[in-house]
Amino acid sequence: MKAAILVNLDMCIGCNACVIGCHVWKQNTEHTRVTVVTIGPAQSNGRLKMDFLPRMTEYCTLAECAPEPPCVSLCPVQALVCCDERAALEMLSSGERYQVSAVA
Numbered sequence: 001m002k003a004a005i006l007v008n009l010d011m012c013i014g015c016n017a018c019v020i021g022c023h024v025w026k027q028n029t030e031h032t033r034v035t036v037v038t039i040g041p042a043q044s045n046g047r048l049k050m051d052f053l054p055r056m057t058e059y060c061t062l063a064e065c066a067p068e069p070p071c072v073s074l075c076p077v078q079a080l081v082c083c084d085e086r087a088a089l090e091m092l093s094s095g096e097r098y099q100v101s102a103v104a
């Protein structure tokens, strides 16, 4: 069973395709299920850096989105990954900049 959605912070470009994709797929404008949070800008090694963090809200129904949620499949840069608990733990400890966006 898919248990989580992770985002690779080095890949997300903050385009909001995941937000729009979920909105259209669910055909429900009442509740926002995905938002993209902007973190920064902040200076790092003399350069400005900014991250984008897609966050699933309490209205996200990940379990209903089998086999793959539209937010994941519509991301143009494959920044989102939907996986089981074991794969999520491996990715979070891989050294890459993964963050948890949703947990089922």
Ligand code: SF4
Residues within 6 Å of the ligand: 007, 011, 012, 013, 014, 015, 016, 017, 018, 019, 036, 052, 054, 074, 075, 076, 077, 078, 079, 080
């Ligand atoms: S996760 Fe993908 S679709 Fe969503 S804002 Fe980031 S790059 Fe765009």
